[in-house]
Amino acid sequence: MLPFFQDRRRFTDLSEREIVALAISSEEDDARIYRGYADRIRADFPASAKVFDGMAVEEDDHRRRLIELHRERFGETIPLIRREHVADYYGRRPVWLIESLGIERIRDEAEAMERDAQAFYEAAQTRVGDARTRALLGDLAAAEAGHSELARSLADEHLGEETRDAEARTAHRQFVLTWVQPGLAGLMDGSVSTLAPIFAAAFATGDTWNTFLVGLAASVGAGISMGFTEAASDDGAISGRGAPLKRGLASGVMTTLGGLGHALPYLIPDFWTATAIAFVVVFMELWAIAWIQKRYMQTPFWRAALQVVAGGSLVLAAGVLIGSG
Structure with missing residues (x-):
């Protein structure tokens, strides 16, 4: 295990290009996780699955904006860097572990994911000097902070009182x-x-x-x-x-x-x-x-x-x- 940890980079050692690349891969992972949650609960909780589908679409939009920024600043080739390559970066619990739990536990995990992402973008802002990059990272930090409100609005849209009662009975x-x-x-x-x-x-x-x-x-x-x-x-x-x-x-x-x-x-x-x-x-x-x-x-x-x-x-x-x- 020791050589593995020695090979991992620290967040403070990453270049601006690597920070953007890390953000891109993280948004890709989170979108996949949300879609996995949606597929996992769709049969029993179809309305809640739509909420996670909507959150995955938001993560896709974040990834698209980050890729456009990378293309303009650094070119077409995005470095391969993921959260497991960075020693002090936040991790994600295994999807299979969360999926085996109930709907409320999955919702709690989604909220934790958004808090982690917000903290990352706020820390990343302090590590970059380019004004446009700082602006985008700040916008994404605000977006992640607002995802709780997004989740509530999507829930209001897809989860009426009768639907909530039906999902509670199913759970x-x-x-x-x-x-x-x-x-x-x-x-x-x-x-x-x-x-x-x-x-x-x-x-x-x-x-x-x-x-x-x-x-x-x-x-x-x-x-x-x-x-x-x-x-x-x-x-x-x-x-x-x-x-x-x-x-x-x-x-x-x-x-x-x-x-x-x-x-x-x-x-x-x-x-x-x-x-x-x-x-x-x-x-x-x-x-x-x-x-x-x-x-x-x-x-x-x-x-x-x-x-x-x-x-x-x-x-x-x-x-x-x-x-x-």
Whole structure:
């Protein structure tokens, strides 16, 4: 890594021609990023996609004005210099990382991009002596500062109240399908399915450490199994349930946590103290599942509670009876 950083130029060492070339490549990159955002969200958020399309057109206009300036001052050949070639230049987060997040996170990233670009043009103004170049860089700094207003005006044009409500519902639905539903299924599986082996081991051996090991193994094993099953069951392309990696992660992690909740008390050496705490944890887990079902799945609370608590109680009783037999 050291030779790479040694080869990078500092912004203060760039010539005026290189500063203009850097601005051109940055505007090209930002236009591509905005179009990538638009394509990413067009199916679910068509109105917001139009906002990003409009911002990409603005970046194209900036690039055109910079190229005209370069052509008049320095000729047709534009030096190849990009943001990664400059050590103290602002960077951009990977597009794939931002695109994997929600619509609000993408909007926040776009605002950060405009602030970074504004700061660059303001700094670049102090590095050039040509009056026309300074004027253009100042105009672009003002334009970047005004892009928040542009985004708002485009949003007002394309995002009416009904459209905003529809996009909010779509975003909520996507969140539920990608994170809540797989996570809830995992939590239910981890909390309920591990009850029998954990409490069977507890009442069969009376040994808290061995019971904890059984619970740990059951929880981790169930988490891995549920995670892979969820990720492999549906790639999300047709169902719209989101990326399989996200769903698998949500399901696997929540399954593991669901089982560990009532396994961890058995780290306490006293058997009955550990068991009493484990019973309380089980009760809290089952009621938490019922609340999540009501909050996100629109299931009536008492019906959800009856289903979850009744099912969990039956599994718990089976584990205790088997362990005591």
